[in-house]
Amino acid sequence: DFMNALEEVHPAFGVSEEELLQVIQNGIIHFDLVVDEILRSGQLLVEQVRTSTRTPLVSVLLHGPAGSGKTALGASIAQASQFPFIKLISPDGMVGFSESQKVAAISKIFSDSYKSPLSVIVVDNLERLLEWTPIGPRFSNAILQALLVLFARRPPIGRRLFIIATSSLRPVLTEIGLSEVFDSELRVPPISSLAALEVVLREVELFSGERERREAVGMLVDAGFGDQGQGDGKLNVGIKKLLSMVEMARQEPENVAQRLTGALMGLGM
Amino acid sequence: DFMNALEEVHPAFGVSEEELLQVIQNGIIHFDLVVDEILRSGQLLVEQVRTSTRTPLVSVLLHGPAGSGKTALGASIAQASQFPFIKLISPDGMVGFSESQKVAAISKIFSDSYKSPLSVIVVDNLERLLEWTPIGPRFSNAILQALLVLFARRPPIGRRLFIIATSSLRPVLTEIGLSEVFDSELRVPPISSLAALEVVLREVELFSGERERREAVGMLVDAGFGDQGQGDGKLNVGIKKLLSMVEMARQEPENVAQRLTGALMGLGM
Amino acid sequence: DFMNALEEVHPAFGVSEEELLQVIQNGIIHFDLVVDEILRSGQLLVEQVRTSTRTPLVSVLLHGPAGSGKTALGASIAQASQFPFIKLISPDGMVGFSESQKVAAISKIFSDSYKSPLSVIVVDNLERLLEWTPIGPRFSNAILQALLVLFARRPPIGRRLFIIATSSLRPVLTEIGLSEVFDSELRVPPISSLAALEVVLREVELFSGERERREAVGMLVDAGFGDQGQGDGKLNVGIKKLLSMVEMARQEPENVAQRLTGALMGLGM
Amino acid sequence: DFMNALEEVHPAFGVSEEELLQVIQNGIIHFDLVVDEILRSGQLLVEQVRTSTRTPLVSVLLHGPAGSGKTALGASIAQASQFPFIKLISPDGMVGFSESQKVAAISKIFSDSYKSPLSVIVVDNLERLLEWTPIGPRFSNAILQALLVLFARRPPIGRRLFIIATSSLRPVLTEIGLSEVFDSELRVPPISSLAALEVVLREVELFSGERERREAVGMLVDAGFGDQGQGDGKLNVGIKKLLSMVEMARQEPENVAQRLTGALMGLGM
Amino acid sequence: DFMNALEEVHPAFGVSEEELLQVIQNGIIHFDLVVDEILRSGQLLVEQVRTSTRTPLVSVLLHGPAGSGKTALGASIAQASQFPFIKLISPDGMVGFSESQKVAAISKIFSDSYKSPLSVIVVDNLERLLEWTPIGPRFSNAILQALLVLFARRPPIGRRLFIIATSSLRPVLTEIGLSEVFDSELRVPPISSLAALEVVLREVELFSGERERREAVGMLVDAGFGDQGQGDGKLNVGIKKLLSMVEMARQEPENVAQRLTGALMGLGM
Amino acid sequence: DFMNALEEVHPAFGVSEEELLQVIQNGIIHFDLVVDEILRSGQLLVEQVRTSTRTPLVSVLLHGPAGSGKTALGASIAQASQFPFIKLISPDGMVGFSESQKVAAISKIFSDSYKSPLSVIVVDNLERLLEWTPIGPRFSNAILQALLVLFARRPPIGRRLFIIATSSLRPVLTEIGLSEVFDSELRVPPISSLAALEVVLREVELFSGERERREAVGMLVDAGFGDQGQGDGKLNVGIKKLLSMVEMARQEPENVAQRLTGALMGLGM
Ligand SMILES: Nc1ncnc2c1ncn2[C@@H]1O[C@H](COP(=O)(O)OP(=O)(O)OP(=O)(O)O)[C@@H](O)[C@H]1O
Ligand SMILES: Nc1ncnc2c1ncn2[C@@H]1O[C@H](COP(=O)(O)OP(=O)(O)OP(=O)(O)O)[C@@H](O)[C@H]1O
Ligand SMILES: Nc1ncnc2c1ncn2[C@@H]1O[C@H](COP(=O)(O)OP(=O)(O)OP(=O)(O)O)[C@@H](O)[C@H]1O
Ligand SMILES: Nc1ncnc2c1ncn2[C@@H]1O[C@H](COP(=O)(O)OP(=O)(O)OP(=O)(O)O)[C@@H](O)[C@H]1O
Ligand SMILES: Nc1ncnc2c1ncn2[C@@H]1O[C@H](COP(=O)(O)OP(=O)(O)OP(=O)(O)O)[C@@H](O)[C@H]1O
Ligand SMILES: Nc1ncnc2c1ncn2[C@@H]1O[C@H](COP(=O)(O)OP(=O)(O)OP(=O)(O)O)[C@@H](O)[C@H]1O
Ligand SMILES: [Mg+2]
Ligand SMILES: [Mg+2]
Ligand SMILES: [Mg+2]
Ligand SMILES: [Mg+2]
Ligand SMILES: [Mg+2]
Ligand SMILES: [Mg+2]
Structure with a gap:
């Protein structure tokens, strides 16, 4: 099924395999039901593009706080579509491009997609593509205008396009x-x-054994990260940041639990 | 008559057939009297251009909320004129153009039109042509100034021009x-x-039968979209967005009515 | 005399006959005494340029609401001067010009005028030449500075220049x-x-006969456009817009008076 | 003496005779003592440049309302210096120049002046040179910075420079x-x-005779332009504008006094 | 151990030895425990980069007031890593570069680092790299966007990168x-x-003997820089500025203590 | 000693003798103790650069009101250092330079200085170099950023640099x-x-004799410029402006004292 398809991706003409794999190299941990729901919604949209004649263009925005896993999920949905044309538009590949070079690069990928009967384009990190800064605020109006048009422009008759964009x-x-x-x-x-956190901790094998992990979770409950009480709203960390904290904690084997708790508290303040 | 003329368009020198057809590929659904009134008003203006010697330049602005069908209606009116010169100026074809390239492209179409005794130019999506952003606000003053002049510039003696512009x-x-x-x-x-909505639902054959559609409408009435009561003002969706919702709902055959209602409620909030 | 001179213009070296004629192709309707006064004042200034040695440069600004007839009147005064050099500087001919190209084009016409002993330059639509937008506000300072200098720069000894500018x-x-x-x-x-309006309606022969026009005027009085009462301030329409309304009304022969009244009321709201 | 020197200017190497003469072609009318005082102060500064070793650079700003005669007086003082290098820097000659072309042109004249033992540069109409607009406000910072440096830069040892600038x-x-x-x-x-006004009216021979002028002055007194009473502050017109009014009034020989009074009142409102 | 490693740096391929040495040419004085803690934290992060597979990219920001020793400490941590690729990105080497040249130079160093299995990049003085000015505020958005992307961009599979940035x-x-x-x-x-201050004074041998230093410290206590009382919060000087004051005081051998106290008081006001 | 050194400057390789001499061509009048203190402080900093190994870069800012003598004093200190490399960076030599040309010119002088073991750079008139205007405010951020980096950039090992900047x-x-x-x-x-003023008046020999000067001073006391009373704060004039007033007063031998007093009063208002 769709979930499994994420594992067995078939390389294909027009698919930028490597860059997609890079952004999901740490895999998807199913730490919560919402993760499966997002993947399932993505699959439904993929099917709409594949089958409906009235909507040759379908677009979805994945949004959420920094590090919540938007890029990895967007790339996973794209991969699972197995469409013949799958591309990632990312600011990573455009450092130093001028405004017009960025517009040209983005525009070219859309034009290329029109040659394939079925295409997915992942437009990652919209705020960075737009060169957004809150001071001013400043951003590239040229890129914004290009995106506004490209996101709404119907592909030529007989072509279908699925757009997945991400933004925090x-x-x-x-x-x-x-x-x-x-x-x-x-x-x-x-x-x-805490339940979701535990799934992650088990998956990344931060602790040598079951007992150590339990103790660590106890420490987190004591620190107020428990699911009941007013501590409930306290836990709030993106999966990306959490994985980084885990690795930092791992550097001091004698203090893993303390460092993890400390890092999470630093966030909560 | 005029209404029929929409169906049987005669290709002609200077008419950009294909791009016009693309924007009306989903057809015009006559879901309300206002649709016919708009087409009729368009026809009257076409006649004024054709006949009055004192007004060789006539212009009309089609405006309304996003997705209400402005582009499709504008293109339909232009098509029905059967003028020898019919062109669509659209931001879709100008992605990545610089300000001055856009002005040149727009200006050229107006100059070209002056070679035909009778011309229609559809200037679609003014805010996008102007590269408008509410933040700042920013827009291209060069393009604005060009449009201000071109929309008011009388064609040479003996030439007549009808300008149809759209904006939300x-x-x-x-x-x-x-x-x-x-x-x-x-x-x-x-x-x-609700009556207009029903016309659309029937036309696009979302439901397998009359009964299913009635049930769905009942569900919409229950959700407060009925024409009486305070629910009256609640329904408010552009035909373009509605067609998109319909196709999305179609993906889950077991849940069509629920998904449609949900989508419409999402809009209303 | 001067009034007649408007009709019989003599073409001359350096006179851009055609563009002047184009802007007055609908003629001047003498709907009010003020029309004659404006033309007479223009004639006096023309005489001052021709005769006074101390003021080789004279300039006048024609201003008034949109469509009130500034361009047509300015061009008429220029035509009637019968000076050997008569030019129209208009944004119509400069679409797509860069700031510096506009300055160069404007500047060249002034320099050219210095070769003629007597010249008139009509500088039409100052706000459009300046690329003015109220948002910002924005405008071309380069063009503004050029106009400020050119409008005040004395022609070389022995040359005389009359500048007519228009703006709303x-x-x-x-x-x-x-x-x-x-x-x-x-x-x-x-x-x-209403009296002025009637002059125009008679001139353009909107109604088939005297009776029809009288009836229409009665309808206008009923609609509150009468000259007495509080309706007095209600009528307020530029001759250009009025001519456009007349032609639109003419499209529905059965409803001419109603459409005209409706159009005028639309303006008043 | 100095006053006479104004009449008999000796042409010299490096003196831009013609442009200086053009700005004083209407002559200087000695309508008030202040006119002589300004010329005398100018003469003293000329002498300081000529004689003092400690101040090889002397600069003066002539300022006053629009049309008060700044340019004509500045040019007269420069002419009367009889220095071997006399130049006029004026926006009139720089229409269409870019910022950097203006800076280069201005800078070149200063550099050229350093080749002459004694130089005068008249820098006319600073606000126009700076491309000043009150909206924004906008101006050319490049030109401002160049002027700030050039006005303060000492000429090379052995060279002396007198700078006369004007601004309203x-x-x-x-x-x-x-x-x-x-x-x-x-x-x-x-x-x-009123006394000064009378000097001007006599000089320009607006009236055919003494009696007519007296009557006109009487009319002005009646209009509140008299020197006593609250009418005192009312008269306020630049010599340049006054000369223009005089010529306009001259066009209607039968109404000279009325037109002049009307024009002056228009100003006062 | 790590602390010693700072002294014995091994030159290596890709290491910009000289520029790193230049910024730590005055050495690191261990005037406070916090100095050792910072170096130790840096060492832990170096180890994380070297060992963890899930975090091939680790970044740290050294921040603190002007002259507190950020650059010297950052360079020391980088040196001590003994990674094969160690580079300093500093505004010192980019004077006169355009925005795009700066972005290109910065971007190139990141790309170069991807060729080494283990890399450290010290990005010194972020505010100066960004061309930050508080007035406006102004800064280079192009450089900011490049840094935002480069600081978050994962190196290619198999490569690891440690980023040390500094900012005040x-x-x-x-x-x-x-x-x-x-x-x-x-x-x-x-x-x-005062204790930290004394360590520094001893290290730089400002005073000829123990007694002289003690007297100077007494003078500082009298001036309110003592650790007790309300004078406590008064001492507040970056090590860089302190070293500069020390050298200035050294110029007047008879007045060393007074000059130092005076300089420190100047700061405190 | 140092004071004498100001008189006998030894020309040297890399010293821009002429431009330095030009800015101090009127000499330094020792009108107040503060003049000697400034020169002495400058000398101490020169010695620090020459001798201390820990501070190869020393910088000082001379600031004070317009015309107070900053440039002359800065140049004098630089001259007296007798360093092999002495350069003046002044806006006078950069009129018409673009931002990047200015940065390049400034940057080059710093780079050149690194070739000399001992260097002084006088960076005159920072606000003019920065193209500062209070309206906006506007200034060249590129030049500011270059100065911020250059003023803090340590010269290469073995080189020493003294930077003297001036600003009002x-x-x-x-x-x-x-x-x-x-x-x-x-x-x-x-x-x-008044004492300082008298020193200047004596030095420049404005008055033919002792008695005349005494009378003039009396007049100044009467005008409220005396050192006692509330007149104390009134005298406030830069030496540069004072020298200019002196020369202006000298033009009217019969009225020297009056003109000087008047000029000083004009300033005080
Ligand atoms: N359930 C999950 N969903 C998403 N990412 C996951 C999940 N489980 C593990 N990951 C890993 O977590 C990381 C998420 O990082 P990702 O870059 O996708 O976050 P992001 O929201 O795009 O961050 P940013 O806001 O910085 O763009 C990836 O390394 C991914 O492999
Ligand atoms: N009565 C109708 N009027 C207009 N469009 C209709 C109508 N019936 C069906 N349609 C279809 O609805 C869609 C309307 O989309 P269209 O692009 O014209 O809307 P729009 O108002 O221009 O949208 P936008 O605000 O995004 O520019 C088209 O696909 C058109 O074929
Ligand atoms: N008395 C009149 N005065 C001016 N125009 C008249 C008059 N009678 C008829 N007309 C016609 O009315 C029209 C006036 O349009 P014109 O372009 O001159 O107006 P305008 O004030 O310049 O408009 P805009 O504000 O758009 O520039 C012309 O077609 C002209 O021939
Ligand atoms: N006493 C006078 N002083 C100055 N100008 C005089 C005098 N008498 C007559 N004139 C004439 O008046 C005119 C003054 O115009 P001028 O251009 O010098 O004024 P301005 O103050 O420079 O105007 P603007 O503010 O437009 O620059 C000139 O034509 C000059 O010949
Ligand atoms: N413990 C220490 N930490 C840091 N620097 C030290 C220490 N002891 C001595 N130093 C010396 O102090 C100076 C610190 O200057 P450095 O340029 O690193 O400061 P900075 O905080 O980067 O300054 P800026 O804010 O100007 O960038 C260096 O010369 C360094 O050799
Ligand atoms: N004691 C003094 N200090 C400085 N300048 C003096 C002194 N005595 C005489 N001078 C003369 O006074 C003038 C001072 O002018 P200088 O250009 O140095 O002033 P400044 O403060 O740099 O002016 P600005 O603010 O315009 O840059 C020089 O001509 C100098 O020779
Ligand atoms: Mg992401
Ligand atoms: Mg549209
Ligand atoms: Mg007009
Ligand atoms: Mg002037
Ligand atoms: Mg630093
Ligand atoms: Mg100075």
């Missing part, structure tokens, strides 16, 4: 009129329950 | 002085009555 | 310091009395 | 730090007394 | 969204205790 | 972060005591 600044997108061009939206939440 | 930001146009150059305006409203 | 944004000109460079100003008012 | 926006100069670079300032006032 | 304007970094891209932060404090 | 806008420097890069600051005050 949805309010900004709304302000500049970029959120309303999407047909649908999916929110990628941070980890906020 | 009429207040912005007024603010920048672009709405007062038009000789007339036509408002393209969203779908706001 | 006099307050803006004052704000940017452009109105005080003119030696004199003439206000071109909109049509605001 | 002294408060602006102060705001941008350009007024404090001048060694001294001279205010050029408008005409504000 | 952490609040600004937060405002522009540049502080949250770092995995961790280390604060470099100024000298604020 | 110290608060602005602080605002843009340019004042804190200097190791020390020296304030150059205006003349504010």
Whole structure:
């Protein structure tokens, strides 16, 4: 099924295999039901593109706080579509490009997609593509305008395109009129329950044994990260940041639990 | 008559057939009387251009909320004119153009039109052509100035020109002085009555049978979208967005009515 | 005399006959005494340029609301001067020009005029030449500075120049310091009395007969456009817009009076 | 003496005779004592440049309302110096120049002056050179910075330079730090007394005889322009504007006095 | 151990030895425990990069007031890593570069680092790299965007990168969204205790003998720099500025203590 | 000694003799003790650069009101150092340079200095180099950033550099972060005591004899410029402006004292 398809991706003409794999190299940990729901919604949209004649263009915005896993999930959905044309548009590959070079690069990928009957384009990190800064605020209006048009431009008759965009600044997108061009939206939440946290800790094998992990979780409950009480709202960390904290804690084997708790508390303040 | 003419368009020298057809590929659904009134008003203006010697230049602004069908209606009116020169100026074809390239492209189409005794130019999506962003606000003053002049410039003696422009930001146009150059305006409203909605649902055959559609409408009435009561003002969706919702709902055959209602409620909030 | 001279213009070296004729192709309707006064004042200034040795440079600003007839009147005065050099500087001919190209084009016409003993330059639509937008506000300072200098620069000894400029944004000109460079100003008012309106309706033969026109005027009085009462201030329409309304009304022969009234009321709201 | 020297100017190497003559072609009317005082102060500064070894650079700012005669007086003082190098820097000759072309042109004249033992440079109309607009405000910072440096830069050892600048926006100069670079300032006032006005009217021979002029003055007194009473502050007109009014009034021989009074009242309102 | 490693650096391929040495030419004085803690934290991060497979990219921000020793400490940590690729990105080497040249230079160093299995890049003085000025505020958005992307871009599979950045304007970094891209932060404090000050004075041998130094410290206590009382908060000077004061005081051998106290008081006011 | 050294400057390789001499061509009048103190402080800093190994870079800011003698004093200190490399960076030599040309010219002088074991660079008139205008405010951020880096960049090992900068806008420097890069600051005050004024008057021999000068001073006391009473704060004039007033007064031999007093009063208002 779709979930399994994520594992067995078939390379294909026009698919930028390597860059997609790079952004999901740490895998997807199913730490919460919402993770499966997002993947399932993605699959439904893929099917709509494949089958409906009236909507040759479908777009979805994955949004959520920094490090919540938007890029990895977007790339996973794209991979699982097995469409013949799958591309990632990312600011990583455009450092030092001028405004017009960026517009040209983005525009070319859309034009290329029109040659394939079925295409997916992942447009990662919209705020960075737009060169957004809150001071001013400043951003590239040329890139914004190009995206506004490209996200709404119907592919030629007989071609179908699925656009997956990611952003951690949805309010900004709304302000500049970029959120309303999407047909649908999916929110990628941070980890906020101890249960989800435990799934991750088990998966990454931070602790040598079951007992050590339990003790660590106890320490987290003591620190107020428990799911009951007013501590409930306290846990709030993106999976990406959590994985980074885990590795930092791992450096001091004698103090793993303390360092992890400390790092999480630093965030909560 | 005029209504029929929409169906049987005669290709002609200077007519950009394909791009016009693309924007009306989903056809015009006559879901409300206002649709016919808009087409009829368009026809009258076409006749004025054809016949009056004192007004060789006539312009109209089609405005209304996003997705209300402005582009499709504008293109339909242009097609039905059967003028020898019919062109669509659209931001879709100008991605990545510099300000001056856009001005040159727009200006060229106007100059070309002066070679034909009778011409229609559809200037689609003014806010996008102007590269408008509410933050700042920013826009291309060079393009604005070109449009202000071109929309008011009389064609050479013996030539006649009909300009149809579309926009979903009429207040912005007024603010920048672009709405007062038009000789007339036509408002393209969203779908706001259950009766209109039903016409669309029937036309697109979302439900397998009459009964299923009735049930779905019942569900919509229960959700407060009925035409009486305070629910009256609740329904408010552009035909374009509605068609997209319909296709999304179609993906889950077991849940069509629920998904459609949910989608419409999402909009209403 | 001067009034007649308007009809019989003699073509001459350096006169851009065609563009002048184009802007007055609908003629001048003498719907009010003020029309004659404006033409007479223009004639006096023409005489001053021709005769006074101390003022080789004279300039006048024609200002008034949009469509009140500024361009047609300015061109008429210029035509009637019968000076050997008569030129129209208009934004119509400069679409797509860069700031510096516009300055060069404007500057060249002034330099050319210095070769003729007597010259008139009509500088039409100052706000458009300046690329003015109220948002910001933005405008071309390069063009503004060029105009400020050119409007005040004395022609070489032995040359005389008459400058006629038009604008519908006099307050803006004052704000940017452009109105005080003119030696004199003439206000071109909109049509605001029923009597003037009737002159126009008769001239353009909108109605088949005297009776029909009388009935229409009665309808206008009923609609509150009468000259007495509080309806007095209601009528307020530029001759250009009125001519456009007339032609639109003419399209529905059965409803001419109603459409005209409706159009005028639309304006009044 | 100095006053006479104004009449008999000796042409010399490096003197731009023609452009200086053009700006004083209407001559200097000695309508008030202040006119002589300004010329005398100019003469003293000329002498200081010629004789003092410690101040090889002397600069003066002539400022006053629009049309008060600044340019004509500045040019007269420069002419009377009989220095071997006399140049006029004026925006009139720089229409269409880019910022850097203007800086280069200005800078070149200063560099050229350093080749002459004694030089005068008249820098006319600072606000126009700076491309000043009150909206923004905008101006050329490049030109401002060049002027700030050039006005303060000592000529090479053995060279002496006298700078005469004019402006009608002294408060602006102060705001941008350009007024404090001048060694001294001279205010050029408008005409504000009936006596001065009479001197001008006599000089330009507006009236055919003494009696007519007296009657006209009487009319002006009646209009409140008399020197006593509250009418005192009312008269306030630059000599340049006054000369223009005089010529306009001359066009209607039967109404000279009325037109002049009307024009002066228009100003006063 | 690590502390010693700072002294014996092994030159290596790709290491910009000389520029690193230049910034630590005055050595590291261990005037406070915090100095050792910072170096130790740096060492732990170096180990994380070397060993963890899940975090091939680790970044740290050294921040603190001007002159507190950020650059010297960052360079020391980098040196001690003994990674095969160690580079310093500093505004010192980019004077006169255009925005795009700076981005290209920075980007190239990151790309070069991807060729080494283990790399450290010290990005010194972020505010200067960004061309930050508080007036406006102004800064290079192009450089900011490049840094935002480069600091978050994962190196290719199999490569590992450690980024050490320094800044004395952490609040600004937060405002522009540049502080949250770092995995961790280390604060470099100024000298604020008399004990730390004494360590420095001894180390730099400002005084000829023990007695002289004691007297000087007594003078500082009298001036309110003592660790007890309200004088406690008074001492607050970066090590860099302190070293400069020491050398200035050294110029007047008879007055060393007075001059040092005076300089420190000047700072405190 | 140092004071004498000012008189007998030895020309040397890399010293821009002529431009330094030009700015001190009127000499230094020792009108107040503060003049000697400034020169002495400069000498001490020169010695620090020459001798201390820990501070190869020393910088000082001379600031004070317009015309107080900053440039002359800075150049004098530089001359007296007798360092093999002495250069003046002044806006006078950069009129018409673009931003990047200025940065290149400034940067080149710093790079050149690194070739000499001992160098002094006088960076004159920072606000003009920065193209500062209070309106906006505007300035060249490129030049500011270059100066910020160059003023803090350590010369290569074995080279030593002394930087003397001047400015009359110290608060602005602080605002843009340019004042804190200097190791020390020296304030150059205006003349504010009658005693100092008298020293100057004697030195420049404005009066033919002792008696005349005494009378003039009496007149100044009467005008409120005396050192006692509330007149005390009134005298406040830069030496540069004072020298200019003196020369202007000298033009009217019969009225020297009156003109001087008048000029000084004009300043005080
Ligand atoms: N359930 C999950 N969803 C998403 N990512 C996961 C999940 N489980 C593990 N990961 C890993 O977590 C990391 C998520 O990082 P990712 O870059 O996708 O986050 P992001 O939200 O795009 O961050 P940013 O806001 O910085 O763009 C990846 O390394 C991914 O492999
Ligand atoms: N009565 C109708 N009027 C307009 N469009 C209709 C109608 N019936 C069906 N349609 C279809 O609905 C869609 C309307 O989309 P269209 O692009 O014209 O909307 P729009 O208002 O221009 O949108 P946008 O605000 O995004 O520019 C088209 O696919 C058109 O074929
Ligand atoms: N008395 C009149 N005065 C001016 N124009 C008249 C008059 N009678 C008829 N007309 C016609 O009315 C029209 C006036 O349009 P014109 O372009 O001159 O107006 P305008 O004030 O310049 O408009 P805009 O504000 O758009 O520049 C012309 O077609 C002209 O021939
Ligand atoms: N006493 C006078 N002083 C100055 N100009 C005089 C005098 N008498 C007559 N004139 C004439 O008046 C005119 C003054 O115009 P001028 O251009 O010098 O004024 P301005 O103050 O420079 O105007 P603007 O503010 O437009 O620059 C000239 O034509 C000059 O010949
Ligand atoms: N413990 C220490 N930590 C850091 N620097 C030290 C220490 N002891 C001595 N130093 C010396 O102090 C100086 C610190 O200057 P450095 O340039 O590193 O400061 P900075 O904080 O980067 O300054 P800036 O804010 O100007 O960038 C260096 O010369 C360094 O050799
Ligand atoms: N004691 C003094 N200090 C400085 N300058 C003196 C002194 N005595 C005489 N002078 C003369 O006074 C003048 C001072 O001018 P200088 O250009 O140095 O002033 P400044 O403060 O740099 O002016 P600005 O603010 O315009 O840059 C020089 O001509 C100098 O020779
Ligand atoms: Mg991401
Ligand atoms: Mg549309
Ligand atoms: Mg007009
Ligand atoms: Mg002038
Ligand atoms: Mg540093
Ligand atoms: Mg100076």
